[in-house]
Amino acid sequence: MEIKTVSIIGLGALGILYAHHLSKHMPKENLRIIADEERIKRYETEGIYCNGERCDFTYITPETPCDPADLILFTVKYDGLKEAVQSVKNHVGESTVMLSALNGITSEAVIGEVYGMDKVLYCVAQGMDAVKAGNQLTYENMGMLCFGDREPGAASGQVKRVAAFFNEVNVPHEIVPDMYRKLWSKFMLNVGVNQTVAVYQGHYGDIHREGPAREMMIAAMKEVMLLSEKEGIHLTEADINYWLDVLDTLSPEGKPSMAQDVDAKRHSEVELFAGTVLKLGKKHGITTPVNQELYEKIKSMEESY
Known part of the structure; x- marks a missing residue:
């Protein structure tokens, strides 16, 4: 039809x-x-x-x-x-x-x-x-x-x-x-880029160049990659590199939705991102310190609104 x-x-x-x-x-x-x-x-x-x-x-x-x-x-x-x-x-x-x-x-x-x-x-x-x-x-x-x-x-x-x-x-x-794997892959991207750019209160340009923001983003994504193994999804470094290539095509002056939420002093989707990672980490006995740090920083920012 x-x-x-x-x-x-x-x-x-x-x-x-x-x-x-x-x-x-x-x-x-x-x-x-x-x-x-x-x-x-x-x-x-x-x-x-x-x-x-x-x-x-x-x-x-x-x-x-x-x-x-x-x-x-x-x-x-x-x-x-x-x-x-x-x-x-x-x-x-x-x-x-x-x-x-x-x-x-x-x-x-x-x-x-x-x-x-x-x-x-x-x-x-x-x-x-x-x-x-x-x-x-x-x-x-x-x-x-x-x-x-x-x-x-x-x-x-x-x-x-x-x-x-x-x-x-x-x-x-x-x-x-294999769309369910793709869904997890995009989740991994969002956990990294959305939260990192929000915490740095910046733009895509901040994670295009080498430095602390890009390192934090990739580290957060790697925590999702480890959890995906336990969930039977099996994301790899190749998936991370794929998203890095996609991010490089975006305007340096643009910003993801969570960073826009922070600018507008709206409550974000941190529970959907770091919150989910922390729950899965607890479920599988895997520490997720980068997402813990992102979670705490974003929550602190939201409490100041």
Whole structure:
């Protein structure tokens, strides 16, 4: 079944980026942004801007009856995921496919627990350098969505449907045969770069060059690599080097989402990153001192807001 309608929930950096792009490549009425009445009023009054252009979106409240979406894209923060899962219920039909662009390694299971894992594809967003300040989003690199089935093997019909749609609307993407491993790999990246740049209150440029920030980032990633062995994922130094190459393509003036949270004095996803690492370390009897240090520093910063 061809994908024609898309519903997006969450107008953070990724939500705006993909919603703005899709609005240029599909009929306006086929792209719906799910938000509560208060948010919709603010969006319509203040506007949402992407690279200086005001976005023209179709907004819909969670309570509004509507036809099911062919594709639902989750781009909320993790602490808003459970509410978002309930908010999309009117958009879920028999053939709906769901993608989560959230960080971490658990969002797919949260969505699947409510609607069934058969509707969920595993996904990570990578390579974008979007920066959101207020209602303004700017970016140079759109990055890509990497997605696939939970288990390794040939692509399912759902994966092929989504890929065909992304080809049609020019969304950069990659089908990954071993997607759960990729999810862990992206988690390893986020544990390193998101937290380190946040603690240094800097930009990607700080981890592009040799020095304490880059060393801390890599050390944090290596702790995830060790834990992955215990979890049967088996990440390696090659995975770290892959992400270092990806990071080198990003604008030195850009910054990851957690650093943007610190700038805006918002509470971050530290529990999703270092918090998860610390729990897994305790589970497997592995010390994770770098993530312990990152956790404590970020928590201390948040307590000062």
